[in-house]
Amino acid sequence: MADPLRPTHAPADHPVLPREKVGVLLANLGTPDGTSYWPMRRYLSEFLSDQRVIDYPRWKWQPILQGIVLTIRPFKSGAAYKTIWNEAADESPLMTITKQQTAKLSARLTDRYGARVMVDYCMRYGNPSTESRVRAMVAAGCTKILFCPLYPQYAGATTATANDQFFRALMAEKWQPASRTLPPYFDDPAYIDALAASVENGYAQATEKPDILVCSYHGLPFRYLTEGDPYHCHCVKTTRLLKERLGWADDAITTTFQSKFGPEDWLQPYTVEEVARLAQAGKKRIAVIAPAFSADCIETLEEINEEIRESFEHAGGEDFTYIPCLNDTDAHIDALTGRILANLAGWLD
Known part of the structure; x- marks a missing residue:
């Protein structure tokens, strides 16, 4: 528990708590843990079972998905991932780039707010899960969280399902942090x-x-x-x-x-x-x-x-x-920083 303190006017035997922080949680689509059959099958099963992505009735879709689709598609998708896999880090390019974006945004916000802000990332499908990162932020003392789906244009199958998962993660918390979600920014x-x-x-x-x-x-x-x-x-x-x-x-x-x-x-x-x-x-x-x-x-x-x-x-x-996509270019980080600062208004300044 980093940087703990005892609440003001609390008795001497009151447990120490982490200092209050504001969390900024970036969210992207997701990535398999590897390119072989079972990591690909787990990832595709989670992704293609999301009814925001494929909204057919579960009784109709799940037998097809768990049968034909997940018997064949993991091999094809795994072969495609192998052609782009970051072998040095043993991860997908999406994971590598998301880490780089997080590091740069964290540096920008830390320069401005110091230890009062915590920046992290999660994936809607695969690891690190939204639930695990929300739990880590709460444990670190984040009493407010700005959740940031990294989709410029809104879609139910991207922005909405990421938000759904964030809200589900909050449901597991005894003491929920205050929360906001980043709106689409396609016209910024x-x-x-x-x-x-x-x-x-x-x-x-x-x-x-x-x-x-x-x-x-x-x-x-x-x-x-x-x-x-x-x-x-x-x-x-x-x-x-x-x-x-x-x-x-x-x-x-x-x-x-x-x-x-x-x-x-x-x-x-x-x-x-x-x-x-x-x-x-x-x-x-x-x-x-x-x-x-x-x-x-x-x-x-x-x-x-x-x-x-x-x-x-x-x-x-x-x-x-x-x-290439905007990735972690300075212009992209500038744009994201501006959107994040606008949506943190009243929480830190």
Whole structure:
């Protein structure tokens, strides 16, 4: 129990308590503990059992998931993860980058508030779990927690399920900390500036200027849009704000969606099909960016930079530029720090 003290006016035999702190808990999607069959199966089972992600009735979906899907898919997903795995640290790139983001944000907030703030991270699926990190923050004396899902655009399958898990973790605490959740920040000027800077840097490094920028967002079933999920609107607005910030014409940038899963229609156009269509339409040089991801992961490093690149080149495309996620760049950390400080108002200053 770090930095303990006895409450003011307490009797001499009162137990010491940790000094009160404010916790800032970053949350990302998650990662398997390894690329072999059983770690992949555990991770995929947790992820694909989440009814925010796949909302089919459990009686219908679970036999399919626990049978056919989890018999075959761990091998395929494990092979994909192996192509991007951080062998030196024995972890996924998402884990490595999230640790780096946490360290930089912790340094920024500690410089400002000292020991009064504690910054940590958790994963919605896999380790470290949301429950374990909430428990650690409470044990360390955090009487207030700002929970920060690292998703610029809101979706029920990302932001909401992360918040759900945070609230479930709070339910286990006898003495609950006061809590806030970070709203989506897709239209924050600092976030748009960071995206624009990454695009300008990517174009500057390209051998030849790309003909078009493809903003590829993670997909969702189209039905979710009709049921009230604002994700599609947030994505389209992100692209528009980025276009305006760059001062580009409408035909210099486009919005697509990737990672379709299952039989129903998802948000379109699908990235893997659209890049092939662009190549066939004469757009031989393209750049792809993934504004919905705060850190490079399997969907960007393997799906975009391998599968989607292959689709483009197979259709006649010649020059494919992948622009990395914002990761732990200074511009991204600046944007996140600004959002966090705004949402800590009244708690520390």
